[in-house]
Amino acid sequence: MTKEENDKRLAYLKGIVSRLPEKPGSYQYYDEHGTIIYVGKAKNLKSRVSSYFHAEVDRYKTKVLVSKIHDISYTVVNTEEDALLLENSLIKKYNPRYNVLLKDGKTYPSICVTNEMFPRIFKTRTINKRWGTYYGPYSHQGSMNAVLELIKKLYHPRTCRQPITKEGIEQGKYRLCLDYHIGNCGGPCCGRQSVEDYRRGIEQAREILKGNTRGLLRMLRDDMERLAAGLRFEEAEEVKRRYLLVEGFVAKSEVVSHTISNVDVFSITSDERVAFINYIHVTAGSINQSFTFEYRKKLDETDEELLSLGIVEMRERFGSTSREVIVPFAMELRLDGVTLTVPQRGDKKTLLDLSEMNCRQYRFDRLKQAEKLNPEQKAVRLMKEVQQALRLPSLPYQVECFDNSNISGTDAVAACVVFKKMKPSKKDYRKYNIKTVAGPDDYASMKEVVRRRYSRLVEEQQPLPDLIVTDGGRGQMEVVRQVVEGELGLSIPIAGLAKDDRHRTSQLLYGFPPMVVGMKADSELFRLLTRLQDEVHRFAITFHRDKRSKHALHSELDDIQGIGPKSRDALIKAMGSVKRIAQATPEALAEAVGKAKAALVYAHFHPAQETAEPAAAGHEKS
Numbered sequence: 250m251t252k253e254e255n256d257k258r259l260a261y262l263k264g265i266v267s268r269l270p271e272k273p274g275s276y277q278y279y280d281e282h283g284t285i286i287y288v289g290k291a292k293n294l295k296s297r298v299s300s301y302f303h304a305e306v307d308r309y310k311t312k313v314l315v316s317k318i319h320d321i322s323y324t325v326v327n328t329e330e331d332a333l334l335l336e337n338s339l340i341k342k343y344n345p346r347y348n349v350l351l352k353d354g355k356t357y358p359s360i361c362v363t364n365e366m367f368p369r370i371f372k373t374r375t376i377n378k379r380w381g382t383y384y385g386p387y388s389h390q391g392s393m394n395a396v397l398e399l400i401k402k403l404y405h406p407r408t409c410r411q412p413i414t415k416e417g418i419e420q421g422k423y424r425l426c427l428d429y430h431i432g433n434c435g436g437p438c439c440g441r442q443s444v445e446d447y448r449r450g451i452e453q454a455r456e457i458l459k460g461n462t463r464g465l466l467r468m469l470r471d472d473m474e475r476l477a478a479g480l481r482f483e484e485a486e487e488v489k490r491r492y493l494l495v496e497g498f499v500a501k502s503e504v505v506s507h508t509i510s511n512v513d514v515f516s517i518t519s520d521e522r523v524a525f526i527n528y529i530h531v532t533a534g535s536i537n538q539s540f541t542f543e544y545r546k547k548l549d550e551t552d553e554e555l556l557s558l559g560i561v562e563m564r565e566r567f568g569s570t571s572r573e574v575i576v577p578f579a580m581e582l583r584l585d586g587v588t589l590t591v592p593q594r595g596d597k598k599t600l601l602d603l604s605e606m607n608c609r610q611y612r613f614d615r616l617k618q619a620e621k622l623n624p625e626q627k628a629v630r631l632m633k634e635v636q637q638a639l640r641l642p643s644l645p646y647q648v649e650c651f652d653n654s655n656i657s658g659t660d661a662v663a664a665c666v667v668f669k670k671m672k673p674s675k676k677d678y679r680k681y682n683i684k685t686v687a688g689p690d691d692y693a694s695m696k697e698v699v700r701r702r703y704s705r706l707v708e709e710q711q712p713l714p715d716l717i718v719t720d721g722g723r724g725q726m727e728v729v730r731q732v733v734e735g736e737l738g739l740s741i742p743i744a745g746l747a748k749d750d751r752h753r754t755s756q757l758l759y760g761f762p763p764m765v766v767g768m769k770a771d772s773e774l775f776r777l778l779t780r781l782q783d784e785v786h787r788f789a790i791t792f793h794r795d796k797r798s799k800h801a802l803h804s805e806l807d808d809i810q811g812i813g814p815k816s817r818d819a820l821i822k823a824m825g826s827v828k829r830i831a832q833a834t835p836e837a838l839a840e841a842v843g844k845a846k847a848a849l850v851y852a853h854f855h856p857a858q859e860t861a862e863p864a865a866a867g868h869e870k871s
Contacts (some may be wrong), residue, residue, distance in 0.1 A: 258319060263302055265321045268614040269295040272325050275335040278347075279320040286317055287347040290336040292329045314347050324539040325610050326603065338536055358393060359385030360458060366444065367413050367437045368451050370406045372397065384458040399491060400457060404450030405434050413438050466492060509596055513564065514575040516604040517556045518612050522546055525615075526559035527608035529600065530569060536600075538567060541611040557582045575601050628670040634774045635671075635716070638766055639759045641742055645716040646670060649702075650785040651729070652720040653683075653694045654793035661686065663698040664789035667714070668781060680792045692728045695719070699732045703739060713741060720782055722747035722756075723763045730761065746782050806830070809853045816842045820850065830854070 250258070269276075274294045278287040291297030301315055326332050358372045363381035372393060376383055385393065400406065407413075408428060417423060418440055425441070428434035435442030457465060469492040476485035514529040523545050530538035542563070544555055560574060560582065573588050575597050580589055592598040616630070632644040648668045653661070667677035681701065686693045706713055717733070719725035726745040733739045744766075745758040757766040757778060768775050806817040806827065823841035824830045830838070831854040838847035 259302070262318060262321060264618070266295065266299045266302060268617050269298055269323065270325060270610055270614070271295045272610075273327070273329045273332045274323050274325040275332050275339060276321060276323040277339065277343075278314070278318045278345075279322070280317050281319045283320070285339075285343045285345050287314060287345050288336055288339045288343065290329075290332040292332070294323055294325070298323075310347075317347075322540075324536075325607050327606075335536055342538075359383045360393065360397065362451065362455060362458070365412070366415065367407055367447055369408070369410075370397070370400055370451070370454060371408075382455070396457060400454045401433065402491065404454050405432075406451065406454065407434050407437065409438070411438075509600070511571045512573045512575060512597075512600075513560075513569055513571040514600045514604045515556060515560055515563075516577050516601060516608045517552050517559070518605070518608045519546075519552055519555065524550075524552065524555045525608050525612045526556060526563075527604045527611065528559070528563045528567075529604045529607075530567065530571070531600065539604075539607060541608055543615065553578070553580055553582075556580065560584075575604075577601060577605065625670075628672070631671045631773065631777055635777075638757070638768065638774060639716070639742065639744060641716065643715060645742075647712065647714045648716045648718060648781065649714040650718040650720060650781050651695060651698060651702075652785040652789040653691050653698075654789040661694060662789065662793045663694055664785055664792055665698070665702055666781070666785040666788050671777060673784060678788060680788075691721075692724060695725060695728050696732050699729050700736065703733060703737055703741075707737065707739075713739065715742070717741055717743045718778070718781060719743070719745045720785055721745060722758060726758060726763055746778060806850075809849055811849045812842075812846060816846055 271293050273290075273292050275288060275290050276294060276298050277285050278289075280286045289297065298321065301311060301318075324335060326335055358374050359376065361369075361371055361373050361381050361383050363369045364379075365381075368381065373383075405428075409426060411423070413423065418438060421439075423438035425436055425439050426434070429436040429439075429441070435447065437444070437447045453465065469488055473485050473488045473492060476482075476488060509531050512531045514531065515526060517524055517526045519525065523543060525541055525543055527541045528538070529536055540563070542559065544559065546555075556576065557580060560576075561584075563569070564571075564574075572586060573590055574584070575590050575592060577591065579591055582589065590597065592601055629644075632646065635641070635645050635648075636643070646669060648671075649665055650668075651663060651665050653663045661683035663681040663683060665679045665681070667674045669677070679702065681698045683694045683697060685697050703713065705711075717729060719729055722745050726743050729743050733741050733743065742759070745763060747756040747758055757768050757775075758764065759766050768778075806812055806820060812820075819841050820830050820838070821827075824833060824837075830850065833851075835844075835847050835851045838850050841847070842850070
């Protein structure tokens with residue numbers, strides 16, 4: 250490979266890395282032939298994968314691996330533990346050249362509940378569904394041992410391996426063991442515990458293993474309160490320990506489930522130009538394939554039409570023989586011997602959610618890639634999001650936001666910031682000193698500023714904004730509407746950003762009367778509006794602080810007509826304080842600033858003498 254080819258390869262890989270999400274997941278490296286050569290896991294995909302391409306990497310094996318990488322793919326999951334399990338299954342599936350762990354065929358342990366008259370519950374690495382029902386696997390031994398210990402203390406399942414039969418119990422064939430005598434078994438083999446009571450405990454244990462712990466938590470809380478009311482505090486403390494153990498337990502991974510075998514999972518997300526379809530294949534309870542494909546629309550194809558095409562194409566491409574296909578919505582597609590399922594809950598719904606999350610992430614990555622090459626595209630997309638969220642008549646090219654700032658009504662100011670193409674246009678920012686409002690009246694101050702702002706724009710025939718955003722809720726929106734629509738007769742959409750009790754932005758309001766617009770806190774739209782709000786708040790606070798500082802530094806000398814900053818500073822330097830300046834003689838003042846300005850200063854501090862002297866002079870003349 251030439252240096253130019255290697256530089257091109259690294260630039261391509263670093264471009265992929267720059268778009269990786271900061272989420273947990275598994276990543277796969279491919280060689281020049283498209284073969285997976287390494288599978289890894291990460292709590293933060295972007296951080297972990299980028300570490301391979303740092304210039305200071307000095308491990309020889311890592312350098313060799315990086316030199317072989319020609320492409321990167323990844324699968325997003327919800328937790329770090331899920332990433333570990335997914336890595337396990339993918340390594341076993343593809344046996345990558347540079348992975349040295351987990352190749353020996355070992356797997357994570359599961360919990361088995363046997364199909365016996367008196368079922369046993371134990372951990373195992375061998376999966377044989379003829380023996381019983383399996384829960385897990387568990388990548389964290391502590392979690393598995395904790396739940397086994399909890400079940401043991403709550404329900405006392407038997408640990409002996411002897412096959413117990415009804416006839417054997419009636420004939421007295423079995424003997425009580427040590428577990429019975431130390432309280433770890435109810436003695437069902439000798440009739441000391443009924444079959445019904447034993448199985449009732451096993452069914453409750455199954456609910457714990459499934460993660461259905463709400464009922465159990467309610468029962469434990471009731472027991473804890475009852476024991477505490479009866480002053481049986483030691484027993485209540487033990488029940489509390491069990492309660493906390495159940496509450497903190499996560500029953501099983503969302504990535505792998507032994508209840509699902511040989512299933513295809515499909516999801517789709519699309520816009521007016523392109524669609525993305527994610528495909529996940531599950532075999533023997535493990536995800537071993539996950540791919541997302543892009544389809545460019547030719548006509549106005551529906552999601553059902555595109556997904557039908559994708560299902561047929563991907564199943565053929567990957568040679569899938571699955572008899573069940575999980576899809577996000579009901580479809581008219583008919584495949585011979587294949588059932589289409591739209592899950593509403595359970596493990597299959599979890600797999601569908603995982604597929605949809607990967608589909609959305611892939612679409613977001615492609616969008617980021619396109620916007621990096623064409624920044625204008627991002628601005629247009631954000632404007633469209635705002636337009637769609639608020640149902641505006643046109644794209645909000647120019648957005649303006651107002652905020653007031655004062656302390657108990659003193660030094661009251663306001664600010665207006667302007668965003669054009671969703672970016673700050675600082676040359677259009679405006680500051681306002683409140684002139685007509687006395688005291689801390691935010692509504693009256695907002696009216697004055699909005700009136701001054703848009704009266705001037707109309708008078709100068711300047712372009713009006715496409716959207717006004719107030720840094721406040723319904724009250725601020727209403728006073729702005731009274732001025733804009735009521736007084737000025739303008740038609741400008743008005744939105745408001747309301748805050749919660751902790752002074753954090755929580756709601757976007759729009760319309761008349763104002764209604765809450767649905768918006769996720771982690772969405773780009775929310776971050777954009779929060780940035781707009783933070784910017785106007787910063788601008789108003791900065792202006793207010795500047796004004797307050799100037800007010801604090803104000804001197805009585807500033808009120809003398811004809812005395813500027815240089816003369817003021819010269820007097821202060823010569824006399825030391827305003828008090829000494831007021832007591833100084835005209836001659837002393839003249840030494841600092843000259844006779845003319847000295848006369849002005851002296852006259853300011855001695856007005857009575859100034860008026861008396863002309864009167865005395867007139868009397869002498871007469």
